[in-house]
Amino acid sequence: MFNKILCAVDGSEHSMRAVEKAAALALKFEGELIFLTVAKAVKMNEGLRRFMEVEHVSGQDAQYVLDSFSQEVLNEAKEIAKKVGVENIKTEVKVGPPARSIVEFADKNKVDAIVMGSRGHGDLESLLLGSVSHKVASLSKVTCVTVR
Known part of the structure; x- marks a missing residue:
């Protein structure tokens, strides 16, 4: 039934609960389990550019931090x-x-299925724009499991 399961993770408590549910499904159906983390692209405005200059943070350093967090x-x-x-x-990892x-x-x-937490790290943004899990469930053509 679920041969290939996608679990979207961001490190939040809800997403780590989703990991447990996705793993249980993958084990039950002997399916492939894919973990995906998505980093939002950050627009470089003048204030951020100046901060990076003052703090001596290069674009490569910022990318390294993002990559390290995603891998963790x-x-x-x-x-x-x-x-x-x-x-x-x-x-x-996607951006x-x-x-x-x-x-x-x-x-x-x-x-065959997408498993994700009901709330991620962007809780304030979720209140204003609607949650990522809600948008995924609305746009997806496959079964979506939202974990609380």
């Missing part, structure tokens, strides 16, 4: 899934609008 989140998710017994695990990036990845990779 994915490694934690992978370890949780391995402890449960899931063997077929892949990880992926862009989270909901659209998740749905596009799911379509391109022909996943």
